Amino acid sequence: MTALKIPTHQLSRFQSLIALFILCLVLSILSDRFLTTANAWNVMRQVSVNICLSVGMTLVILTAGIDLSVGSILALCGAVTASLLKNGLAFESLNLFVGFAPLGAVMVGLALGVGLGWFNGWTITRFSVPPFVATLAMLTIARGLTMLWTGGFPINGLGEQFAFLGTGWFLGIPMPVWITAVIVAWAVLLTNKTRFGRYVYAIGGNERAARLSGIAINKVKMSVYALAGGLAAVGGILVTSRLDSAQPNAGISYELDAIAAVVIGGTSLSGGKGSILGAVLGGVIIGVLNNGLVLLNVSPFWQQVVKGLVILLAVMIDKANTRK
Amino acid sequence: MVSPNRGSPGLLYTYFTRPSKVQPSVDVRQLANKRKSNPFMKRSVLLGTAWLLLLGIGFACHRNTQEGPERIAVVVSTLNNPWFVVLAETAAAEARALGYETTIFDSQNNTALETDHFENAISSGYRAILFNPTDAEGSVSNVVKAANAGLGVFCMDREVNSDRAASQILSDNYSGCVSLGKYFVEKMDKKGNYVELLGLVGDNNTWNRSSGFHSVVDHYPDLKMVAQQSADFDRNKAMEVMESILQVHPDVDAVFCGNDAMAMGAFQALKAAGLAETVHVFGFDGAADVIEAVEQGNIAATAMQFPKVMAETAAQLADQFIRGETNFIPKLPVDVELVHAGNVHHYAAYGKSEE
Numbered sequence: 001m002t003a004l005k006i007p008t009h010q011l012s013r014f015q016s017l018i019a020l021f022i023l024c025l026v027l028s029i030l031s032d033r034f035l036t037t038a039n040a041w042n043v044m045r046q047v048s049v050n051i052c053l054s055v056g057m058t059l060v061i062l063t064a065g066i067d068l069s070v071g072s073i074l075a076l077c078g079a080v081t082a083s084l085l086k087n088g089l090a091f092e093s094l095n096l097f098v099g100f101a102p103l104g105a106v107m108v109g110l111a112l113g114v115g116l117g118w119f120n121g122w123t124i125t126r127f128s129v130p131p132f133v134a135t136l137a138m139l140t141i142a143r144g145l146t147m148l149w150t151g152g153f154p155i156n157g158l159g160e161q162f163a164f165l166g167t168g169w170f171l172g173i174p175m176p177v178w179i180t181a182v183i184v185a186w187a188v189l190l191t192n193k194t195r196f197g198r199y200v201y202a203i204g205g206n207e208r209a210a211r212l213s214g215i216a217i218n219k220v221k222m223s224v225y226a227l228a229g230g231l232a233a234v235g236g237i238l239v240t241s242r243l244d245s246a247q248p249n250a251g252i253s254y255e256l257d258a259i260a261a262v263v264i265g266g267t268s269l270s271g272g273k274g275s276i277l278g279a280v281l282g283g284v285i286i287g288v289l290n291n292g293l294v295l296l297n298v299s300p301f302w303q304q305v306v307k308g309l310v311i312l313l314a315v316m317i318d319k320a321n322t323r324k
Numbered sequence: 325m326v327s328p329n330r331g332s333p334g335l336l337y338t339y340f341t342r343p344s345k346v347q348p349s350v351d352v353r354q355l356a357n358k359r360k361s362n363p364f365m366k367r368s369v370l371l372g373t374a375w376l377l378l379l380g381i382g383f384a385c386h387r388n389t390q391e392g393p394e395r396i397a398v399v400v401s402t403l404n405n406p407w408f409v410v411l412a413e414t415a416a417a418e419a420r421a422l423g424y425e426t427t428i429f430d431s432q433n434n435t436a437l438e439t440d441h442f443e444n445a446i447s448s449g450y451r452a453i454l455f456n457p458t459d460a461e462g463s464v465s466n467v468v469k470a471a472n473a474g475l476g477v478f479c480m481d482r483e484v485n486s487d488r489a490a491s492q493i494l495s496d497n498y499s500g501c502v503s504l505g506k507y508f509v510e511k512m513d514k515k516g517n518y519v520e521l522l523g524l525v526g527d528n529n530t531w532n533r534s535s536g537f538h539s540v541v542d543h544y545p546d547l548k549m550v551a552q553q554s555a556d557f558d559r560n561k562a563m564e565v566m567e568s569i570l571q572v573h574p575d576v577d578a579v580f581c582g583n584d585a586m587a588m589g590a591f592q593a594l595k596a597a598g599l600a601e602t603v604h605v606f607g608f609d610g611a612a613d614v615i616e617a618v619e620q621g622n623i624a625a626t627a628m629q630f631p632k633v634m635a636e637t638a639a640q641l642a643d644q645f646i647r648g649e650t651n652f653i654p655k656l657p658v659d660v661e662l663v664h665a666g667n668v669h670h671y672a673a674y675g676k677s678e679e
Contacts, residue, residue: 033571042571046564146498152409154585156613167596243559243592245613247585249404250560294568300525300554 009177015317016265016281022286025041027292034295041174045242047287052235053258054265054279055187056228061262062191063224064204064271070232070258071251072142073116078236079146080111082155082225082246085162102162117229118140121222122206135225139255140322146248147261155246166241172294176238187276200224204271246291261286285310394490396424396642397445399438401458401482403430405557405585407609408456409481410674411631415454418639424646435462443467445475452642454635457484460528471646476645480640481631482529483655491652493634497529497608500627500660502534504606506539507625507662508580511604515546516577519569520589523582530557531632533582533608550576555586564587570597578604578624584611587623610663614675618663625664630676634658 010292028035045288053070060067088099100108116138168175191197199220202210235254240246265282267274289310293303332637396419400412403500416426429445432437432613435458445453448467455477464486467477471488479492512518520537523530541547550573555562562581568591570576579594581587587607601620607614610628617623641652663671670678 031572036571039568039571042567046567101495147403152403153406155614158626167586239560243563243589245588247557247559248406249558252404289562291568293552294551295572297551297553297572 004064014207016278016285016314019264019314019317020281020285020288023288023292027192027205027288027295030296034292035169039071039291039295041177042293043284044177045285046291048174048180049238049260050254050257050286051180051233051280052150052183052231052238053254054283055183055276057255057258057262058229058265058267058274058276059187059200059224060131060190060228061259061269062152062200062204062239062265062271062274063221064220064268065224066259067120067225067228068132068255069116069120069135069138069142070228070235071254072139072146073113073229073232074239074251074254075248076116076142076149076236077109077113077233078145078240078250079150079155079246079248081105081237082158082240083149084108085158086155093208102159102165106165108238109237110230113233113236116224116229117232118222118226120229124225125221136304146323150246150248152248153161154248158240158244158246162241163244164241166238166243176242179234183234184276184280189232191276196220196223201272204273206272226279249252257285258288260311264311282314285314294322325506339433353400355535366530368425379652392599393423393425394646395450395640396426396452396646397441397450397631398428398454399431399445400456401438401440403428404432406584406611407631407674411456411635414632415480415635415639419454419637422639424643431458433458435459435466437585438463442470444538446470446473451646452478452490454478454480454482454638454642455484455489457482460485476642478642478645480634480638481629487654489646489654491638491654491656493637493641493656493658494617495629495634496537496657497532498536499606500629500662501533502540503660503662504580504608504625504627505537505540507664508537508578508604508606509544509547509651511624512578515639516576517548517550517568517573518578518580519573519576520549520552520564521565521579521581521586522552522554523586525554527557530554530582537580547639555581555589557583557585559589559592561583561594562586566590566593567596568598570594572674574599576603578606582608584609584614584626587619588613591617591622610671610674613669615663615671615673618665618668621665625662628661628663628671628675630660630675632657638662670674 024035056070056242057067075104084100085105088097090097120131120135120138124131134269163302165175165179169177192201199210199215200211201222203217207217237249239250261279261282262274262279263269263282264285265274265278265280266280286307289307293306298306353391383535398412398415398419400408402408403412412428416428417425429441430443438458438520442453453475455463457479460483463484467484467486468488470477475488477488479489479494481493481495482649483494520534522534551569553569555565555566562585566579566589574597579587579590581590584607587605589598594603594605604624605622606624607626610626614623614626618626637656637658645652669677
């Protein structure tokens with residue numbers, strides 16, 4: 001089983017690379033503006049949020065789960081971080097006011113994301129709620145909480161320091177790209193080099209066997225959902241910082257983009273097979289496609305059709321290859 | 325670490341499918357007797373809490389159906405956009421000030437959900453509906469149903485293609501964009517390259533605004549639209565799309581956006597590219613941050629709609645309807661006004677400034 005598994009996902013990684021290469025080739029022939037440094041940074045910056053979400057989503061999908069709540073968690077964490085930064089926290093009954101420095105507000109945002117993700121994992125493992133249902137519920141809960149927290153209005157004007165996270169440059173590379181690169185590197189090590197990573201694959205491959213071999217399934221699953229929540233919070237903070245504004249409707253349908261990236265990257269929705277780097281490639285393919293379709297001024301109606309077809313094609317090729 | 329929690333789904337199942345005569349209090353008492361068995365206790369506490377929560381919701385709903393002041397429903401197409409939040413909340417506040425009990429229903433841009441809201445409002449005895457429809461055609465049957473049941477339906481902002489609504493207080497998106505287009509032509513001196521950012525391509529307001537704008541601008545052959553893309557009325561999407569467009573057309577002179585959120589997103593992309601000074605950005609709505617940006621000269625112009633005026637008017641008409649008035653003007657247009665650097669001091673977020 002393991003002997004077969006390794007070559008297949010190396011193959012699928014190879015496939016997405018070829019797909020990306022062909023896509024870039026076609027786009028650079030069609031538009032002379034595609035293959036420029038400025039545009040490359042554009043694409044990298046634009047895909048960074050989706051890749052953050054996709055890394056978390058990959059971990060979840062590897063355990064044969066799914067997380068539909070990441071878009072809403074992104075919005076809630078972004079909104080909470082922004083409002084703490086801007087307005088602080090006032091406890092009127094205690095006559096207490098707590099102000100937040102950017103780092104503090106970001107920490108609270110991240111902790112909230114991890115907490116909500118952990119709650120997902122808790123309902124899934126403790127009550128055996130199917131992941132689809134549990135995270136679907138969280139999708140609406142977190143969106144509703146975002147509306148409650150913001151009253152439906154954007155929170156604007158968050159200051160230069162905080163804006164640096166999303167718009168700044170460090171050593172000639174945009175900050176969101178740095179942050180995402182660090183997350184990706186860490187996640188690759190986590191899945192390939194640690195016991196935890198092996199457990200994640202084992203659970204997705206055969207949950208019963210994993211349980212019988214003594215893996216603390218519930219613990220691993222809860223950690224995985226908590227990580228997905230935390231990474232959604234990172235995405236929320238990046239989006240908020242880039243826009244200098246927390247939008248209550250941020251992140252709608254981002255979960256679908258993340259799932260698409262994971263699937264294009266060759267990760268199997270039934271779990272146990274796939275890789276972080278695959279999801280990164282998937283995310284870049286979606287980003288390049290979005291960018292290229294706009295560069296070519298393709299009608300917005302057609303863009304949706306094309307994106308759907310690319311996802312379908314990627315998975316069809318993947319399936320055809322695994323059947324061999 | 326192998327946790328034997330196989331029992332829990334079964335237990336959950338029986339609890340929730342047991343006939344309703346089983347009282348939650350019984351569960352709580354059982355739990356008191358079985359304190360020793362730890363996993364069962366935990367489970368029972370949780371299930372007990374769930375039951376109590378359901379019971380609480382039941383009571384809360386029950387309280388609502390008791391006698392009290394007359395009630396008015398506010399059914400709004402979406403609360404996912406601050407503009408509609410202002411519309412819905414002003415309508416509810418005005419109705420409350422007139423002595424009515426009000427509830428806001430959010431249709432989430434879904435006509436089927438809107439139908440549910442109408443059915444609920446009819447069956448629970450509301451007298452009037454302050455209505456912001458999801459769709460001019462799709463919402464017709466809802467309006468007819470409510471009118472047949474004797475409720476007064478007052479449309480706000482968006483039109484319904486039916487004469488059964490008691491009155492419609494409408495914001496004219498098309499002519500608002502005609503005046504925006506005229507100002508655009510003047511500001512651009514009749515020549516230059518521009519980009520259009522459309523809203524959601526499935527939304528009729530997107531196209532009302534776009535066609536109003538083009539009805540003027542397309543008469544000037546030296547004004548060239550170099551790109552037309554959708555950014556879904558979304559600030560982040562607008563920024564990303566604009567970033568990409570600037571790669572192809574760094575020489576663009578203006579951006580026309582279908583709403584203010586997109587105008588802010590486009591402005592941010594221009595600012596990052598160092599083009600904010602030279603490119604004129606045009607929005608639509610009159611949102612708080614755009615009014616500020618027009619004052620600072622970052623955004624050239626926007627079109628002010630008056631959600632508060634429309635909402636208050638609708639609530640006052642509904643009040644007259646409940647008091648027995650039957651004669652209303654079927655369509656009451658509320659002008660959309662152009663806001664630019666020259667007159668921005670007369671305006672505040674979503675209306676005229678208080679002076």
